[in-house]
Amino acid sequence: MEIREVEAGTWMAFLEGHPEAHVLQTAPWGDLKTGFGWRVRRLLLVEHGEPRAGLQVLIRPLPLRFFSILYVPKGPVGEWQHPEIFRSLIAALDRLAQETGAIWLRIEPDAVDGELQLDLKAFGFRPASPIQPRRTILIPLQDEEGAILQAMHPKTRYNIRLAERKGVQVREARREDLPLFYRLLQQTAARDRFAIHTFDYYRAAYERFVPHMARLWLAFYEEEPVAALMAFAWGERAWYFYGASGDLHREKMPTYALQWTAIRWAKARGCRWYDLWGIPDEDPEVLEAQFTSRRDGLWGVYRFKRGFGGRVVRWAGAFDRVYIPWLYRLIQRLGLL
Structure with missing residues (x-):
């Protein structure tokens, strides 16, 4: 399995095969957010030349120098609930977190409550406050x-x-x-x-x-x-x-x-x-x-x-993967999460 960073056109070609995907994972939504304080990256997991899963991640630089947060709204997309695929996607997000100084990663899967096939806690996630309506x-x-x-x-x-x-x-x-x-x-x-x-x-x-x-x-x-x-x-x-x-x-x-x-x-x-x-x-x-x-x-x-x-x-709600615990706790105490 290989993780590729792709441009908007390639990402939308992948989504054409996934009519169940959420509009918040489309390239126009990511491009919209780039005009209002966010950056966007799109990651595609490919196996034997075929894309199997992917995600659009939004990056929000914080006023604190060198720090950011990562957010995957209503994603990932595709066969992401296969444990090995999810592990590969998270490893790629971990590398992106290191590159961008992310304090935490928040994902909000597009899944109905009780129907997640993966135990996200086993992958280092904790329940968090959703950004989108629950x-x-x-x-x-x-x-x-x-x-x-x-x-x-x-x-x-x-x-x-x-x-x-x-x-x-x-x-x-x-x-x-x-x-x-x-x-x-x-x-x-x-x-x-x-x-x-x-x-x-x-x-x-x-x-x-x-x-x-x-x-x-x-x-x-x-x-x-x-x-x-x-x-x-x-x-x-x-x-x-x-x-x-x-x-x-x-x-x-x-x-x-x-x-x-x-x-x-x-x-x-x-x-x-x-x-x-x-x-x-x-x-x-x-x-x-x-x-x-x-x-x-x-x-x-x-x-x-x-x-x-x-x-x-x-919906299943939101989950955080924390990279800098002390700063995450401080932001929680300040009521900013």
Whole structure:
């Protein structure tokens, strides 16, 4: 087995054979992050001339001179759960850690909780706080549109139709519409009290992903932009990453019209699942018991998302491999992990 460092084109050719891969492992995602403080490296394990597994690793230089962190979001990809393959990949990451002064390596496998075939603790990893949402809702797209609608909560179906009856129009956004999208995003962030990226970040995401792997839609009421949604797709899945709504005409239910547009887009391009990307990390019984009374954190969006049907999924979480223990512990005590 041989580990090769590869460029974006070779990496994407490998991913073409892995429709189950996560969009966060695609080259455009790595390239996006390079514009905002990260570096990216792509490692491919080849055996007898055939690629068997690989990963895209993000490198974050720290203000502390000579130090960094390594992060593998939703990877590795391929046959990485074979012990010998995983051991080879980790050895390559260990060498990269030494080269970059990494304090720790964090991986977040794209695997459902309880379905990891490897015991990562046996490879020197410890459980860590995930960066990506631990729990989500996956909507199956294999059935016809009518069946997908029928699997939704009746109130959600009603709201989708209400938006149409009230005259909400959904249009695919162009690059010049990005300021409208960002203005709606700012209103949403101020109202719901969450942080957003800079305008340049969303513009870079649009430029790297649209139209091949993403779409941005705007909803209008009487020619006034009232809501927006940006969804991404790779292989078998699509992901709802960014949503926004203004303070006016929310009773016209434009966010429901947008979500149905994105679901139909994902189905039309052959995706098998639509990932609503982030709900509270609680068991389904707790979610159903508390969603009417809770508004903190991701509870505020769970009531909206649950109406679209699907099943609740919990991911395996994050794991750290620590290279400089004393500095890792110090950063933990400072609350920076």
